[in-house]
Amino acid sequence: MSEDKSIENTPSSPERRRFVGLAASAAGLSLAPGIMLMEVAHGRPEEQAASSAVRWGMLVDATKCGTGCNDCVSACSTENGWTPVAESQHKNQAPQWIRKLELQDPLTQFETNLPMMCQHCADAPCVDVCPTGASFKRADGIVLVNRHTCIGCRYCMMACPYKARSLVHEPLNDTQKADVPRGMGCVESCTLCVQKIDRGDGTTACVEACTASGHNALLFGDMNDPESEISKRLRELPTKQVRADLNLNLGVRYHGI
Amino acid sequence: MKRLLALGAVVLTTAALAWAGAESTSAPKTGVAAKPVITKAVKGEQCVEDTEYMRRNHMDVLDHHRDKTVIEGVRTKKHSLKECINCHASETTGSVAKGKDDFCVSCHSYAAVKIDCFECHSTKPQASMAMHPMNAESAHYAHKMATQTNDKVSAEDMAGIAQ
Numbered sequence: 249m250s251e252d253k254s255i256e257n258t259p260s261s262p263e264r265r266r267f268v269g270l271a272a273s274a275a276g277l278s279l280a281p282g283i284m285l286m287e288v289a290h291g292r293p294e295e296q297a298a299s300s301a302v303r304w305g306m307l308v309d310a311t312k313c314g315t316g317c318n319d320c321v322s323a324c325s326t327e328n329g330w331t332p333v334a335e336s337q338h339k340n341q342a343p344q345w346i347r348k349l350e351l352q353d354p355l356t357q358f359e360t361n362l363p364m365m366c367q368h369c370a371d372a373p374c375v376d377v378c379p380t381g382a383s384f385k386r387a388d389g390i391v392l393v394n395r396h397t398c399i400g401c402r403y404c405m406m407a408c409p410y411k412a413r414s415l416v417h418e419p420l421n422d423t424q425k426a427d428v429p430r431g432m433g434c435v436e437s438c439t440l441c442v443q444k445i446d447r448g449d450g451t452t453a454c455v456e457a458c459t460a461s462g463h464n465a466l467l468f469g470d471m472n473d474p475e476s477e478i479s480k481r482l483r484e485l486p487t488k489q490v491r492a493d494l495n496l497n498l499g500v501r502y503h504g505i
Numbered sequence: 506m507k508r509l510l511a512l513g514a515v516v517l518t519t520a521a522l523a524w525a526g527a528e529s530t531s532a533p534k535t536g537v538a539a540k541p542v543i544t545k546a547v548k549g550e551q552c553v554e555d556t557e558y559m560r561r562n563h564m565d566v567l568d569h570h571r572d573k574t575v576i577e578g579v580r581t582k583k584h585s586l587k588e589c590i591n592c593h594a595s596e597t598t599g600s601v602a603k604g605k606d607d608f609c610v611s612c613h614s615y616a617a618v619k620i621d622c623f624e625c626h627s628t629k630p631q632a633s634m635a636m637h638p639m640n641a642e643s644a645h646y647a648h649k650m651a652t653q654t655n656d657k658v659s660a661e662d663m664a665g666i667a668q
């Protein structure tokens with residue numbers, strides 16, 4: 249907890265290097281050294297499918313999360329192209345992928361700040377209830393909605409214990425980001441910036457923003473790799489899963505709640 | 506009686522011919538829709554497949570690729586809708602589906618087939634961040650750059666402390 253530096257996701261972070269090594273060995277020995285170098289630059293090669301050897305996850309340190317700070321939320325909105333709730337015309341039904349919660353203990357008045365978003369459950373209720381198979385878990389643990397098959401029934405919104413999902417109620421009129429297709433009538437939620445992960449950034453927009461703000465409350469990485477920064481921190485710090493009683497094996501863990 | 510019939514036939518044929526002739530001259534103006542405008546792609550010399558193949562099969566090609574991308578996370582450029590848009594976006598509207606003569610819309614309205622892609626997908630290419638790092642329009646990239654500068658400063662600070 250004392251070394252804030254460790255939480256910064258620099259491109260040469262150990263989890264990235266290990267991941268590159270894994271990708272290279274999976275791609276086979278026939279690859280020329282030049283191609284190996286390409287992989288170092290891009291993380292997982294673009295023709296290689298996401299692998300279950302990796303499980304992406306996030307650690308939220310609520311003791312460092314700033315009161316009144318909203319940087320992770322605005323970074324998510326900019327990266328993924330959803331309108332900030334304050335600017336939406338219909339605030340009650342505006343899509344929101346990540347939100348800040350401020351909790352107060354009624355007895356001690358102790359305040360806790362934390363961001364809440366899709367917890368990327370390993371046993372995801374949203375996936376269980378989806379009648380079309382549109383809600384699915386990708387091999388690397390990211391829970392997504394396949395908008396090509398989502399019928400907008402909103403069962404998953406009812407099933408999610410974390411209120412993580414939103415339905416897009418209004419036409420978006422070509423305001424979407426090229427990398428983040430979204431549309432009216434489909435349900436959506438945090439994707440752990442899947443477009444960035446596939447590009448090899450090895451981090452998410454919210455984590456970048458939190459680090460840039462100096463709070464360093466968010467850490468992203470591969471929970472399957474014992475050597476990754478996130479695994480090390482999870483070993484050191486007492487962490488909790490929200491509603492651990494549900495036994496969903498969450499991809500997002502909290503410290504200080 | 507026979508002669509009368511023959512005369513009748515001649516009259517009818519002449520009339521029919523005259524009518525047909527009249528129609529063939531006026532045809533382009535009425536009945537038939539104008540052919541779609543197919544603008545040549547702005548970037549690139551050659552499509553990833555033959556033009557003939559693409560005209561018939563682009564929907565299947567895109568369908569296959571979208572499943573690979575969404576479900577498996579395979580993001581190869583060939584057969585990716587994003588790359589179609591990057592090449593075919595019109596120089597005037599900057600889009601493949603905004604104006605009536607834009608690449609996708611032009612043929613689709615001629616064939617009267619509704620396009621669903623752009624209910625969710627952007628019709629415009631994404632501005633390349635790699636090429637214009639200073640034009641970062643989004644706070645996220647500003648953050649990213651801030652992170653990079655912070656890194657540098659702290660590294661120097663660290664060096665200073667060490668000395």
Ligand code: SF4
Nearest residue numbers: 366367369372374408
């Ligand atoms: S947090 Fe909600 S939306 Fe995310 S995987 Fe779990 S049930 Fe699904």
Ligand code: SF4
Nearest residue numbers: 378398399401402404
């Ligand atoms: S809204 Fe879409 S993703 Fe959610 S349960 Fe219905 S079909 Fe599945």
